[in-house]
Structures are given as structure tokens and as C-alpha cells.
């Protein structure tokens with residue numbers, strides 16, 4: 174358990190987890206299956222199980238709980254909206270205010286927003302918009318990329334099983350993402366290699382058909398991989414060279430997580446289309462496509478009912494988005510992400526110097542990653558079992574993170590405190606000591 178907290182039995186937690194496992198269909202997220210947690214409630218960065226055990230949540234529902242669990246402003250705003258109206262696509266104050274706020278915060282002239290419920294749905298809508306605007310078809314994504322699991326994004330999501338549920342739709346291509354931790358050479362050489370390969374791929378496969386290049390400003394699912402500086406700007410230049418658009422998938426990087434409001438801001442890029450979700454509504458299923466006046470006019474995207482959906486921008490979702498983004502701005506959580514992220518990276522670098530089994534510590538704001546490696550190496554990843562053992566050890570000691578694969582991902586709520594980061598580092602230190610032994 175966390176230092177200073179008592180270890181309680183996990184009897185109720187285990188019983189409910191097992192009971193549910195007998196009925197729920199398989200395929201749940203690995204973190205839920207391995208942790209066997211049954212959660213009673215959450216407050217701030219802490220989750221509490223059915224037996225009263227507390228866990229420091231470094232996962233936040235995979236970057237979703239940006240303002241933590243049960244933030245008082247969030248609870249109050251959603252309660253108020255529940256009592257007013259929750260359903261429908263009519264204009265509400267919540268949606269109008271949210272849309273105005275996004276237009277003020279998004280880079281450059283990205284002032285037009287359309288709402289959806291899930292990430293994959295928004296990315297598919299962005300592809301539809303790019304095709305509507307360019308009247309072309311093909312999409313280029315990147316190795317290690319993840320944009321969801323529906324048919325229209327599976328071809329460019331790095332998911333091992335995707336070919337078993339084919340045929341996948343045609344017109345998608347994959348270029349190498351620049352991962353400086355896996356490249357023999359400087360970050361600048363890594364960037365050049367990636368851009369040259371991107372251009373060669375397009376010339377070979379899609380020169381006159383390219384509608385968009387779709388990219389994560391920091392690759393989340395791949396392991397919080399931070400590309401070399403300038404990558405996004407170079408990708409946009411290539412897209413424009415071929416008369417195509419840049420879609421920045423800011424599902425994870427959007428709204429403060431990287432230490433600036435958007436991942437694209439780090440390169441000073443105004444994407445042609447941006448997709449957001451996850452942390453934008455603090456847990457309520459909401460996602461968005463954000464673009465310019467000119468691009469959103471394109472048909473058929475802009476035809477009545479052509480880009481709407483049952484739940485997109487409904488009053489409750491809009492209230493959740495509005496209070497979450499307003500809280501991120503009012504509490505300066507973007508800056509907090511920068512400071513706490515730097516604290517995490519510094520602490521992990523100290524741990525890497527002490528324990529040979531971790532390397533490649535990286536981060537941008539509160540998107541932090543490191544790799545489990547064979548001691549003395551940086552690219553020889555540890556097999557699955559010791560990683561899972563590390564994960565379980567951390568859970569036993571009250572810290573939960575995506576640390577069950579060699580490429581570890583850390584993305585806590587943006588409100589995490591200095592003391593909580595130190596607690597997490599202490600638990601990691603002890604678990605790494607035991608792993609080494």
C-alpha cells in the first residue's frame with residue numbers, strides 16, 4: 174500500500190471481479206484484467222477499491238481523467254446539467270460556450286468544432302472531412318500509431334490482430350515514425366530518415382491520391398514516444414507538397430497534457446484538422462474534430478446530418494467538456510503538467526542510473542515513458558513476465574500504471590501533486606530493486 178496506509182484484505186474486490194468475469198465478454202483492457210481491481214470510488218489521483226485499499230492512479234483511464242476523479246467543479250456542473258437537460262442536438266448554453274472556448278484555445282484559425290463520442294469515431298470523421306475537402310482518398314499513418322479499433326482506422330492502428338478481421342479497407346499506408354530511442358544516430362538524422370521515407374512512400378503509393386497524413390504529436394499507445402523537434406512541421410510541409418491535409422490526432426496530447434495546450438503547439442504547427450477526446454471531458458465520452466472555416470465547408474461532410482451522431486455534443490457531454498477545459502485553464506494545469514512531468518522524468522532518470530533494468534526515460538509534460546531492458550542495454554527489451562511482475566508489485570503497493578509491457582506509459586491526472594509523484598517514484602524504486610534481485 175501507499176506509505177502510511179494500511180493494507181486491507183481484498184476479499185470484496187476479488188469476489189466482484191471474479192463474479193463479473195464469469196459474465197462479461199472477454200477483451201477488456203489489459204490493465205483491468207491484470208490488476209483485478211473493483212473500484213468503489215475515486216478522489217483526485219486516488220482510486221479506492223471495494224475493501225477500502227487506495228491506489229495512486231498513474232493511468233487516469235488512459236489519460237482521460239485529466240482533472241482527476243470527482244473534481245468538485247465537475248460533479249457540480251454535471252449534477253446541474255443532469256437536472257436541466259441531457260439529451261438532444263439542439264443548441265444549449267453548454268455546447269455554445271464549449272465551442273466558443275475551444276475556438277479561443279485551439280491553434281491559429283482552427284475555430285470550427287464538431288462533436289462525437291469516441292476517439293475512433295472522431296478520427297474517422299476527420300478522415301471523412303479530409304476526403305470531402307481534397308476529393309482524394311488515401312491516408313498515410315505511422316508505425317506504432319494508434320487511432321482506435323473501428324474499421325476506418327484499423328489499417329493505420331498498430332494492432333497485431335487486425336488482419337484476422339479483414340479485409341481491411343484499401344487506401345491506407347504506413348510510414349516510419351521517428352523514435353529517437355530506437356534509432357542509430359542523432360535525433361536530427363532520425364527526423365531526416367523518417368521524412369525521407371514518408372516522401373518516398375507517398376511518391377511510390379499515393380502521390381496523386383493523398384488526402385491526409387494522420388499523426389500523433391507524441392505517440393501514446395506505442396509507449397509515449399516523443400519525436401524529434403520539428404517533426405510535425407515537416408510532416409505538414411510534406412502533406413501540403415502533395416495537396417493533402419495534416420490531421421493531428423491530439424486524443425491524448427490535447428488540452429494541456431504535454432505541458433502546452435496542444436501537442437502541435439510544441440512545433441508551432443496549426444494542423445489542418447485536429448482530433449481531440451479523452452481528457453477533454455474528464456471521463457464523459459466526448460471527442461471532437463476541429464478545423465478551419467474553409468475546410469469544414471466541404472461536402473458531403475457539411476451536408477445536414479452528414480457529420481452528426483446520436484450523442485455528439487449532447488448537453489451532458491458539453492457540460493462535461495466545458496467544465497473540464499475551463500478547470501484546466503483556470504487551475505493552470507497545463508503548466509502543472511510541465512512541472513510534474515519534469516519531476517517524473519528527473520526521478521526516473523535517477524532510477525535508471527541506479528537500476529540497470531530501465532532505460533530510455535522520456536516525456537513531454539505528463540506523458541512520460543521508459544523501457545524495461547536487459548541490464549547494460551537500451552534496446553533489448555525484457556520479456557513480458559518480469560514486466561507483469563513489476564506491475565503487480567506496484568499494484569500491491571498502491572500504485573497503478575501501464576507498466577506491464579517493456580514500454581511503460583505514465584499519464585496521471587494533471588492535478589497530481591509533488592508528493593504523489595515522489596510516492597510513485599518510491600514504489601517504483603522498491604519494485605525495481607526486487608525486479609533486479
Ligand SMILES: Cc1ncc(COP(=O)(O)O)c(C=O)c1O
Nearest residue numbers: 291292293319320321393422424
Ligand atoms: C491517439 C488516439 N487516437 C484515437 C484513439 C481511439 O480512441 P477511442 O478508444 O476512444 O476510440 C486513441 C485511444 O487510445 C488514441 O490514443
